[in-house]
Amino acid sequence: MQDFKADFSLASGSYLLSHSVGRPLKSAEQVFSKQFFAPWQDSNVEPWQQWLKVIDLFCFNLAKLFNGRIEEFCPQVNLSSALTKLVMSLDELNDKFGAKNPVVLMSELDFPSMGFALKKALPQGCELRFIPKTLDITDAAVWQSYIRSDVDLVFISHVYSNTGQLAPLNEIVEAAKSKAALTLIDVAQSAGIVPLDLGHLQPDFMIGSSVKWLCGGPGAAYLWVNTKHIERCQPKDVGWFSHENPFEFDIHDFRYHPTALKFWGGTPSIAPYAIAAQSIGYFADIGSDKLRGHNQALIDIATEQLAEVFVSPMQESRRSGTMILDFGTKQQKVLEALQQANVNVDLRSEGIRVSPHIYNDMADIENLIAGIKRI
Numbered sequence: 160m161q162d163f164k165a166d167f168s169l170a171s172g173s174y175l176l177s178h179s180v181g182r183p184l185k186s187a188e189q190v191f192s193k194q195f196f197a198p199w200q201d202s203n204v205e206p207w208q209q210w211l212k213v214i215d216l217f218c219f220n221l222a223k224l225f226n227g228r229i230e231e232f233c234p235q236v237n238l239s240s241a242l243t244k245l246v247m248s249l250d251e252l253n254d255k256f257g258a259k260n261p262v263v264l265m266s267e268l269d270f271p272s273m274g275f276a277l278k279k280a281l282p283q284g285c286e287l288r289f290i291p292k293t294l295d296i297t298d299a300a301v302w303q304s305y306i307r308s309d310v311d312l313v314f315i316s317h318v319y320s321n322t323g324q325l326a327p328l329n330e331i332v333e334a335a336k337s338k339a340a341l342t343l344i345d346v347a348q349s350a351g352i353v354p355l356d357l358g359h360l361q362p363d364f365m366i367g368s369s370v371k372w373l374c375g376g377p378g379a380a381y382l383w384v385n386t387k388h389i390e391r392c393q394p395k396d397v398g399w400f401s402h403e404n405p406f407e408f409d410i411h412d413f414r415y416h417p418t419a420l421k422f423w424g425g426t427p428s429i430a431p432y433a434i435a436a437q438s439i440g441y442f443a444d445i446g447s448d449k450l451r452g453h454n455q456a457l458i459d460i461a462t463e464q465l466a467e468v469f470v471s472p473m474q475e476s477r478r479s480g481t482m483i484l485d486f487g488t489k490q491q492k493v494l495e496a497l498q499q500a501n502v503n504v505d506l507r508s509e510g511i512r513v514s515p516h517i518y519n520d521m522a523d524i525e526n527l528i529a530g531i532k533r534i
C-alpha cells in the first residue's frame with residue numbers, strides 16, 4: 160500500500176483543514192522549478208512553447224479526474240471570475256436569456272461570492288431565486304419542488320462548505336433536464352474528494368478550483384463547458400488567447416477558439432497551473448473513489464465517539480468530506496484546546512470544520528478526539 164502521507168509536506172501535528180487549503184506535494188517545488196523556471200532561466204529561447212504545455216497538462220489531468228474531454232476545460236483565475244464570464248456568455252446559448260425575467264435558482268447555503276457574481280453578471284430583470292437555508296439541501300425532493308418550469312439555470316454546489324452537506328447531484332440534474340433548465344455545478348469543495356463523472360452525469364457547466372482537496376494552491380481554477388454548448392457560448396471578456404489562432408494578430412478579425420479556451424482571455428498566467436497540474440494528476444491517478452473511501456472511513460471512526468456533537472449529516476449519501484462539530488457555548492474552548500494539541504481545524508457559522516484527507520490517518524482522528532475530550 161502506497162504511503163500517501165510521505166508524499167506531502169506536513170508539519171508536525173494533525174492537519175485537518177483540506178476544505179480550506181490542501182497540503183502541497185513534496186515534489187511540487189521541484190516540478191514548479193522544472194516546468195516554470197527552467198524554460199525561462201536556462202536558455203534564451205522564448206519560453207511560451209514550454210509554458211503552454213503546462214496548460215495542456217492541466218486540462219488533460221482535469222479531464223482524467225472528472226471524465227470530461229480536454230477541449231471542454233478552460234483555465235480560470237477563480238470561481239467568481241469563471242462564473243461571471245460564463246453567465247455573460249449565455250445570452251446566445253439560451254433563448255430565454257434574451258427574453259424577460261429569466262430565473263436562476265441557487266441556495267442560501269452557496270458560497271456568498273457565487274451570489275455576488277451572479278447578481279452582478281446576470282442580465283437586468285433576471286430573478287435570482289433562493290432555496291432557503293432552513294430546508295434540507297441534501298433532500299432531492301426539496302430540489303424537485305424548486306425546479307419548476309420557469310427556472311432557466313440551476314446553480315448547484317456539489318458540497319456546502321459550512322454545513323458539510325452533499326447535494327443529490329444525479330436527481331438535481333435529472334430534474335433540471337426534465338424542465339429544460341441548464342445546470343451549473345460548483346465543485347470547489349468536492350474536487351479531489353467526492354467522485355464526479357461528467358461524461359456520465361452530463362450537466363451543462365462546471366466551475367472549480369485546485370486550492371482545497373486537490374492541494375494545487377490558489378490561482379488555478381477552471382471552467383468546464385459541455386461540448387454541446389461550446390459553439391454557441393459567446394464570452395464577452397475575451398483576449399488574444401480566446402482567439403482561434405492567438406498568433407494571427409489581425410485586429411479586425413476576432414474569431415472564437417473552437418474549444419472551451421474561448422473563455423481564456425489575455426496573456427495567461429502559468430505558475431499556479433504548473434503546481435496544480437501535477438497535483439491534479441496525482442489525485443486522478445489515485446482515483447476519487449479511493450479518496451472518498453479513505454475520507455469516509457475516518458469520518459466513520461469519528462462518528463463513533465463524537466456522535467452527539469455532529470451537526471453535519473451522518474448518512475454517507477448526504478455528507479461531504481468535512482464533518483462539522485458543534486460544542487455550543489464551549490465552541491471557542493474546544494477550538495483553543497485543539498490548537499494547543501496541534502490539531503488544525505477552523506470554525507464557521509455551524510461549528511468546527513474537520514476534513515480528513517488521504518494524508519490523514521487514525522492517529523489524526525485519535526488526536527482530534529483526545530483534544531476534544533480534554534474539555
Ligand SMILES: Cc1ncc(COP(=O)(O)O)c(C=O)c1O
Pocket residue numbers: 236237238239240269270272273316318319320345347348368380
Ligand atoms: C463552495 C465554494 N465555492 C466557491 C468558493 C471560492 O470561490 P472563488 O474561487 O471565487 O474565491 C469556495 C471557497 O471557499 C467555496 O467553498
